[in-house]
Amino acid sequence: MRFVNVFPRLVCAGLLLLLSTALISTSAHADPLPSWQDGPTKQAIVDFVDKVTKKGSPDFVPPNERIATIDNDGTLWSEQPAYFQLFYAIDRVKELAPKHPEWKTQEPFASILKGDMKGALAGGEKGLLEIVAATHGNITTEEFNKSVKRWLKTAKHPTKKQPYTTLVFQPMLELLDYLRANGFKTFIVSGGGIDFVRVFSEEVYGIPPEQVVGSSLKARYEVRDGKPVLVKLPDIYLIDDKEGKPVGIHQIIGRKPIFVAGNSDGDYQMLEWATAGDGPRFGMIVHHTDAEREWAYDRNSPIGKLNKALDDAGKKGWTLVDMKSDWKVVFPSDKQ
Amino acid sequence: MRFVNVFPRLVCAGLLLLLSTALISTSAHADPLPSWQDGPTKQAIVDFVDKVTKKGSPDFVPPNERIATIDNDGTLWSEQPAYFQLFYAIDRVKELAPKHPEWKTQEPFASILKGDMKGALAGGEKGLLEIVAATHGNITTEEFNKSVKRWLKTAKHPTKKQPYTTLVFQPMLELLDYLRANGFKTFIVSGGGIDFVRVFSEEVYGIPPEQVVGSSLKARYEVRDGKPVLVKLPDIYLIDDKEGKPVGIHQIIGRKPIFVAGNSDGDYQMLEWATAGDGPRFGMIVHHTDAEREWAYDRNSPIGKLNKALDDAGKKGWTLVDMKSDWKVVFPSDKQ
Numbered sequence: 001m002r003f004v005n006v007f008p009r010l011v012c013a014g015l016l017l018l019l020s021t022a023l024i025s026t027s028a029h030a031d032p033l034p035s036w037q038d039g040p041t042k043q044a045i046v047d048f049v050d051k052v053t054k055k056g057s058p059d060f061v062p063p064n065e066r067i068a069t070i071d072n073d074g075t076l077w078s079e080q081p082a083y084f085q086l087f088y089a090i091d092r093v094k095e096l097a098p099k100h101p102e103w104k105t106q107e108p109f110a111s112i113l114k115g116d117m118k119g120a121l122a123g124g125e126k127g128l129l130e131i132v133a134a135t136h137g138n139i140t141t142e143e144f145n146k147s148v149k150r151w152l153k154t155a156k157h158p159t160k161k162q163p164y165t166t167l168v169f170q171p172m173l174e175l176l177d178y179l180r181a182n183g184f185k186t187f188i189v190s191g192g193g194i195d196f197v198r199v200f201s202e203e204v205y206g207i208p209p210e211q212v213v214g215s216s217l218k219a220r221y222e223v224r225d226g227k228p229v230l231v232k233l234p235d236i237y238l239i240d241d242k243e244g245k246p247v248g249i250h251q252i253i254g255r256k257p258i259f260v261a262g263n264s265d266g267d268y269q270m271l272e273w274a275t276a277g278d279g280p281r282f283g284m285i286v287h288h289t290d291a292e293r294e295w296a297y298d299r300n301s302p303i304g305k306l307n308k309a310l311d312d313a314g315k316k317g318w319t320l321v322d323m324k325s326d327w328k329v330v331f332p333s334d335k336q
Numbered sequence: 337m338r339f340v341n342v343f344p345r346l347v348c349a350g351l352l353l354l355l356s357t358a359l360i361s362t363s364a365h366a367d368p369l370p371s372w373q374d375g376p377t378k379q380a381i382v383d384f385v386d387k388v389t390k391k392g393s394p395d396f397v398p399p400n401e402r403i404a405t406i407d408n409d410g411t412l413w414s415e416q417p418a419y420f421q422l423f424y425a426i427d428r429v430k431e432l433a434p435k436h437p438e439w440k441t442q443e444p445f446a447s448i449l450k451g452d453m454k455g456a457l458a459g460g461e462k463g464l465l466e467i468v469a470a471t472h473g474n475i476t477t478e479e480f481n482k483s484v485k486r487w488l489k490t491a492k493h494p495t496k497k498q499p500y501t502t503l504v505f506q507p508m509l510e511l512l513d514y515l516r517a518n519g520f521k522t523f524i525v526s527g528g529g530i531d532f533v534r535v536f537s538e539e540v541y542g543i544p545p546e547q548v549v550g551s552s553l554k555a556r557y558e559v560r561d562g563k564p565v566l567v568k569l570p571d572i573y574l575i576d577d578k579e580g581k582p583v584g585i586h587q588i589i590g591r592k593p594i595f596v597a598g599n600s601d602g603d604y605q606m607l608e609w610a611t612a613g614d615g616p617r618f619g620m621i622v623h624h625t626d627a628e629r630e631w632a633y634d635r636n637s638p639i640g641k642l643n644k645a646l647d648d649a650g651k652k653g654w655t656l657v658d659m660k661s662d663w664k665v666v667f668p669s670d671k672q
Contacts, residue, residue, distance in 0.1 A: 194590070195590070210523075216587060219586055221582045221605055230583065243556075246557045252587075254531070254548060272559070
């Protein structure tokens with residue numbers, strides 16, 4: 001009986017040991033960031049994640065405090081020749097035009113309808129806000145969601161001729177997965193519209209709506225024909241850009257992230273705030289250096305201008321990602 | 337060799353089977369809501385959770401859509417004889433008074449400093465907003481967090497003589513755990529201050545700051561002596577009460593909850609919005625009926641008035657929790 005009792009236990013233990021060794025060695029050898037070129041940038045990311053997740057490490061951060069906030073336009077997907085949300089707004093103006101005969105002569109709508117983008121943007125911020133109000137306001141949240149969903153299914157990028165949601169960065173998708181696998185909660189913090197980004201964030205990035213921070217309009221609750229609805233109003237609630245990013249993070253997330261990534265001066269304050277203070281912190285800037293595979297732009301770009309943050313990255317300890325040399329592939333469709 | 341190879345496997349399989357059977361039967365027999373009296377209220381909660389979590393059920397809801405939003409004052413902890421946050425504000429007025437000699441003659445501060453609560457509240461909403469601005473505004477978010485933390489450690493309820501965070505409802509703590517164990521993401525949606533509730537929500541309710549919705553002040557980002565800070569401004573950003581609750585949920589969570597709980601007419605619109613529409617939805621109202629163990633109040637209470645929601649609960653299909661008969665214990669300290 002002794003043989004029968006002890007031997008199976010030994011074999012069980014052996015099997016378990018073999019199994020767990022196999023699992024551990026698999027995970028140790030599989031590269032969680034295969035689209036990132038080996039080198040100092042990738043190493044900096046891995047070193048940071050290792051030190052904050054290693055129990056007993058002086059830099060250990062408990063999982064509930066592992067908050068990562070990542071910009072969207074230019075950081076998770078492309079933003080050239082204009083923020084993709086602007087193309088939605090333009091298409092929406094065209095769709096709504098039959099109900100607004102006055103737009104034929106009223107700027108910035110008249111220029112949009114004539115396909116004159118320069119004229120449409122000539123009104124500066126005031127004109128842009130009018131476009132936002134007309135295309136994103138006075139609509140229920142459900143109608144808006146449906147409209148964006150429909151648009152994303154059919155619209156194609158003007159030069160890449162692909163759906164916008166395919167113009168996401170494969171290395172960043174891997175980074176999001178890698179952070180989550182290491183107990184991070186990943187958030188988008190976008191200058192773009194919060195309701196716009198929420199429509200595709202879960203499917204495309206694995207980030208649920210409740211983990212999206214962005215610019216927003218005010219909203220009003222009302223009961224229409226017995227049905228409760230939320231109406232998006234044509235008034236700005238938050239501009240989640242520049243100094244608005246730390247504010248948006250505070251209002252929606254309520255604590256300071258330890259990992260932040262952006263690509264432009266619009267992310268400066270988020271980087272500055274999140275990487276200041278005690279404890280381990282990681283700031284990352286995606287530098288668009290690849291004119292061949294994506295776009296190359298920084299200091300003088302009207303979209304995604306990267307000037308002050310580029311100057312200060314060194315002294316602030318922010319990690320610069322050189323898209324051309326650090327990324328083996330840019331878009332998921334580049335993968336072989 | 338055949339015996340040696342096959343026998344241990346059989347024993348392993350047997351051990352695993354025994355182990356998993358033991359685990360399953362433990363979880364089937366352990367009551368996840370031990371402080372709830374058996375009866376129709378408890379059964380309604382369990383039935384709802386069962387049907388939305390059972391794969392193949394026509395009412396199955398995928399985990400990412402299992403959003404629960406729960407009011408705080410009067411639903412997760414007590415709210416009598418006044419919202420606990422008001423006691424914080426009063427103590428803060430007293431603490432700040434030496435720096436504000438003008439408060440000796442200026443209402444509502446003069447009355448607060450004299451201990452005259454009736455006089456302090458005589459100014460109505462305007463007076464309340466002045467108290468909020470003076471005690472919650474013009475302070476960095478870090479200073480505010482520290483101040484609330486310090487207060488919660490030392491302050492005691494005026495009649496119960498216990499720390500405020502002990503006056504939470506044991507059955508509701510169990511309900512939060514039960515929902516989370518069934519894949520729900522639990523959120524607080526409070527008329528109280530978002531930054532106030534976030535200070536203790538994680539420790540007391542297991543709800544992290546990023547899952548708290550509440551009333552808020554505007555905030556401003558600035559760099560003070562080289563240190564980036566967020567300053568709470570003395571201006572209202574959102575009143576997360578009544579029709580503000582669906583708005584707050586939309587702005588911060590970005591999708592409609594399927595499980596909602598409240599206790600007053602301040603929760604009416606949240607209940608109405610969340611329980612309207614397709615698919616399984618659960619609305620719950622905690623009715624304060626227990627003058628002996630807690631407080632008994634509803635239609636005419638100045639705090640936590642429950643009138644219209646009580647009238648409409650039946651026709652809207654909301655489940656009324658009768659605190660006196662449905663809860664075996666009220667506070668954790670009541671447990672034997």
